[in-house]
Amino acid sequence: MSSHDPAELAAARPDFAAIAAWIPQGASVLDLGCGDGSLLRYLKNTRKVRGYGVEISDANIVACIRNGVNVIQSNLESGLSGFESNAFDFVLLSQTLQATRHTEPLVQEMLRVGREGIVSFPNFGYWKARLDVLRGNMPVSEELPYQWYDTPNVHLCTLHDFEDLCNNHRVHILERRVMTGDGEIHLLPNLLGSMAVYRFKRAV
Amino acid sequence: MNTSAGIVSAQHAVFDTPFIFKSGAVLLCYELVYETYGVLNADKSNAILVCHALSGHHHVAGYYADNPNNVGWWDTMIGPGKPVDTNKFFVIGLNNLGGCHGSTGPSSINPETGKPYGASFPVVTVEDWVVSQSRLANLLGIRQFAAVMGGSLGGMQAMQWSLSYPERVRHVLAIATAPHLTAENIAFNDVARNAILTDPDFHGGNFYEHGVVPTRGLRLARMLGHITYLSDDAMADKFGRSLRSGKLGYNYDIEFEIESYLRYQGDKFAAYFDANTYLLMTKALDYFDPARDYNDNLDQAFAAARADFLVLSFTTDWRFSPERSRTIVNALLHNRLNVSYSEISSAHGHDSFLMQHEHYHEVMRAYLNRIAGEFSS
Numbered sequence: 001m002s003s004h005d006p007a008e009l010a011a012a013r014p015d016f017a018a019i020a021a022w023i024p025q026g027a028s029v030l031d032l033g034c035g036d037g038s039l040l041r042y043l044k045n046t047r048k049v050r051g052y053g054v055e056i057s058d059a060n061i062v063a064c065i066r067n068g069v070n071v072i073q074s075n076l077e078s079g080l081s082g083f084e085s086n087a088f089d090f091v092l093l094s095q096t097l098q099a100t101r102h103t104e105p106l107v108q109e110m111l112r113v114g115r116e117g118i119v120s121f122p123n124f125g126y127w128k129a130r131l132d133v134l135r136g137n138m139p140v141s142e143e144l145p146y147q148w149y150d151t152p153n154v155h156l157c158t159l160h161d162f163e164d165l166c167n168n169h170r171v172h173i174l175e176r177r178v179m180t181g182d183g184e185i186h187l188l189p190n191l192l193g194s195m196a197v198y199r200f201k202r203a204v
Numbered sequence: 205m206n207t208s209a210g211i212v213s214a215q216h217a218v219f220d221t222p223f224i225f226k227s228g229a230v231l232l233c234y235e236l237v238y239e240t241y242g243v244l245n246a247d248k249s250n251a252i253l254v255c256h257a258l259s260g261h262h263h264v265a266g267y268y269a270d271n272p273n274n275v276g277w278w279d280t281m282i283g284p285g286k287p288v289d290t291n292k293f294f295v296i297g298l299n300n301l302g303g304c305h306g307s308t309g310p311s312s313i314n315p316e317t318g319k320p321y322g323a324s325f326p327v328v329t330v331e332d333w334v335v336s337q338s339r340l341a342n343l344l345g346i347r348q349f350a351a352v353m354g355g356s357l358g359g360m361q362a363m364q365w366s367l368s369y370p371e372r373v374r375h376v377l378a379i380a381t382a383p384h385l386t387a388e389n390i391a392f393n394d395v396a397r398n399a400i401l402t403d404p405d406f407h408g409g410n411f412y413e414h415g416v417v418p419t420r421g422l423r424l425a426r427m428l429g430h431i432t433y434l435s436d437d438a439m440a441d442k443f444g445r446s447l448r449s450g451k452l453g454y455n456y457d458i459e460f461e462i463e464s465y466l467r468y469q470g471d472k473f474a475a476y477f478d479a480n481t482y483l484l485m486t487k488a489l490d491y492f493d494p495a496r497d498y499n500d501n502l503d504q505a506f507a508a509a510r511a512d513f514l515v516l517s518f519t520t521d522w523r524f525s526p527e528r529s530r531t532i533v534n535a536l537l538h539n540r541l542n543v544s545y546s547e548i549s550s551a552h553g554h555d556s557f558l559m560q561h562e563h564y565h566e567v568m569r570a571y572l573n574r575i576a577g578e579f580s581s
Contacts, residue, residue, distance in 0.1 A: 065570040
């Protein structure tokens with residue numbers, strides 16, 4: 001994604017607008033697996049955040065720098081030990097959760113480093129995904145554009161699955177938005193929503 | 205794409221206001237030799253200062269009319285169309301105070317005695333260099349640098365700029381550097397210094413008047429240093445266990461290719477580098493420690509900084525390892541400063557920062573383009 005226009009970016013990635021809506025002006029943000037820095041750039045433009053991205057890929061480091069956002073080259077799988085506790089207002093994981101190997105510890109690390117966490121991920125419980133599986137194939141869609149043999153996604157889940165993870169690991173969900181395309185889904189979200197965004201904090 | 209800064213020539217700046225060193229020592233007057241590449245724009249906002257490392261100097265890019273083979277030490281990085289694009293930036297390279305390439309140093313004549321300073325030349329710190337560099341900036345009418353950049357000891361100076369003159373530098377590019385040397389680093393430097401100090405031709409630093417040079421000490425110091433600038437893998441790749449004659453000689457002559465290479469590097473270095481300057485440079489490295497005045501708290505040391513930072517390290521650099529750079533990055537993060545960090549995959553150890561490397565140069569180019577976007581050319 002090379003567009004720098006916030007409106008264009010929001011249209012291309014509906015989770016961007018949902019995430020931005022939860023972030024107050026001037027917040028500090030750590031974006032894990034920040035890709036080319038589009039989300040950070042969007043948040044910088046629309047929310048004036050002080051943001052940092054974490055990325056492992058060389059190409060994305062260059063892309064982030066071109067996008068004018070801060071990026072730290074680091075492997076998420078080795079944890080966030082380089083980051084101090086409570087260093088950020090928000091720690092984001094946009095469309096990356098399903099591609100992490102140590103998913104549960106990473107969610108905990110997000111809440112160590114940040115006051116709140118925000119994740120977005122494709123919903124594997126979406127009816128089209130279920131239909132693909134019923135038909136006998138792994139789903140391939142706009143949200144899940146990979147073939148089974150080349151996908152980086154090792155921990156796909158449904159909304160129920162993610163909420164179970166939170167309930168079982170002392171993570172308190174504050175808000176949820178479920179979407180299909182750019183439309184918000186309220187009815188039967190685990191079936192009708194193709195993508196979800198959650199805001200959460202540590203349960204006390 | 206990759207063109208040279210072309211024919212360049214050194215210039216001299218003479219300073220006759222006394223320089224007071226951090227140690228308290230005073231130099232009544234001194235000279236700095238420097239080169240510039242590119243054109244300073246009308247509002248003088250496109251200047252980049254390049255700080256050199258242990259054995260560096262002012263000849264950073266381009267070549268000399270009378271010696272086209274004498275190409276600047278960072279010519280891969282700096283020139284028209286290169287990552288540090290001299291079509292956009294006005295780049296300054298200088299030889300640091302205490303150097304041996306034209307700036308006032310231990311081998312210069314002390315006007316008070318008419319003899320070389322030798323051992324009487326003050327011990328210089330990174331902070332001292334930054335002060336002297338700021339005086340050169342004043343002379344050139346540069347109030348604020350678009351960037352100060354350097355690798356290794358040069359990176360330390362770049363960082364120090366953000367602490368000594370926070371308002372005078374917009375970006376710091378700190379490459380293959382560290383917030384301070386480790387005990388192991390200091391140990392290497394001490395062995396190197398001992399090689400020089402114990403050379404019978406050193407004469408307590410006043411070898412000039414004896415008409416000799418402590419070549420053996422300098423050569424050993426350089427050989428040792430050179431080992432630490434390379435990686436085990438790079439050495440294995442380049443030399444392996446190759447023998448010059450193909451068979452064992454059962455004597456102590458030069459047999460392995462690596463021995464031949466190191467002695468060649470040592471001899472080459474000893475032929476032109478000043479032993480006192482070597483001592484002084486290694487001491488500046490050892491002393492650099494901005495956190496020292498803040499109970500070893502690097503976060504507090506960087507609280508004064510206002511610049512944006514690019515920090516780069518190299519995977520096989522064990523002299524200034526990626527972990528050392530991460531420490532710098534964390535201190536900058538804790539101060540909510542803008543910082544980007546990349547750990548470049550390279551086989552060439554500490555020396556990687558001087559080499560042509562596609563991704564490294566792409567990162568530099570991207571970052572410098574961003575800097576160039578901030579001023580009108």
